[in-house]
Amino acid sequence: MLEAVSNIALPVGYLMEFDREAIELADRLRGAGWSFLLATAFAYMVTAIITESFGAPLAVLTALPPSLAVPALFLIAMRTPMDATIACAFVAVSGMVVNASVLTVDERRSQGLTGSARVSDLYCLTRxxxxxxxxTSGTTVAGALPLLFLADAGGAMTRSLAFVAATGTVASFVMALTLIPALASSAPGLFRGFALSENQSKEGRQT
Known part of the structure; x- marks a missing residue:
């Protein structure tokens, strides 16, 4: 598009200049978007290995959008522009906010609740x-809060990371207590493992 615009013939005395900073910012934000997708893919693969399931990581990752939406809404309310620093902070925190959900899913797996569960079972599981x-959430927030008060000019990245980490972790804590049990009740098939059952394993050995 830039090439097409630059080829436009202008009248004598007129000059067209591009905002290089805006172009560089757009490139950095695009790179941060790809990094976010890559981090999400890695989180899915690691969670799939831990839970031995293809569906459970999807349940875990459902906590990611609302957990990151909370700091995003705070930033919008404070009229903070989305720059490359804040975008990188969201990428860095994307792997942290799923930790609470992983704990909840792993507890469900350790209890052997592979099918539909009663509300009382889900309550005991969460408890x-x-x-x-x-x-997990408290130590993350406690470690992030002091970084919010860095006064040096070079601490913008650190402050952004700390703010997104603190608010995102609190939101992920709430999601782990509400969203994951709700998914376990409404869509228990997500939490089925991909490991073969004992009978299937025996049939495979016999053949």
């Missing part, structure tokens, strides 16, 4: 992991 969820 069993509540301490771990509080510890």
């Amino acid at each position: 069993a992991r509540f301490g771990s969820l509080v510890a």
Whole structure:
């Protein structure tokens, strides 16, 4: 598009200049978008290995959009422009905000709840992991809060990362307590493992 615009013939005395900073910012944001997709793909693969399921990582990743939407809404409310620094902060935090959901899904797997579960079972499951969820989320927030008060000019990236990490982690904690159990109740098929059952394994050995 730039080449097409640059080929436009202008009258004598007129000059067309492009905003190089805006072009570079757009390139950096595009790169951050690809990095976010790559981080999401890595999170899916790691979660699939841990949970031994193709569907459980999808349930875990459903917590990602609402968890990142919370810091995004705060930034919009504060009228903070989306620059490359904040975009990189979202990419860096994308792998952190799924930790709480992974704990909840792993607890469901360890309890052997592969099919539909009652509400009481899901309540007990969430309660069993509540301490771990509080510890994981609390330490992340506690580590991020002091970084919000860095006064040096070079700490913009650190402050952005700390803000997104703190608010995103709190949101992911809420999602792990609400969204994941709701998915476990409404779509239990997501949490079925891809490992062969004992009977299937025996049939495979016999053949």
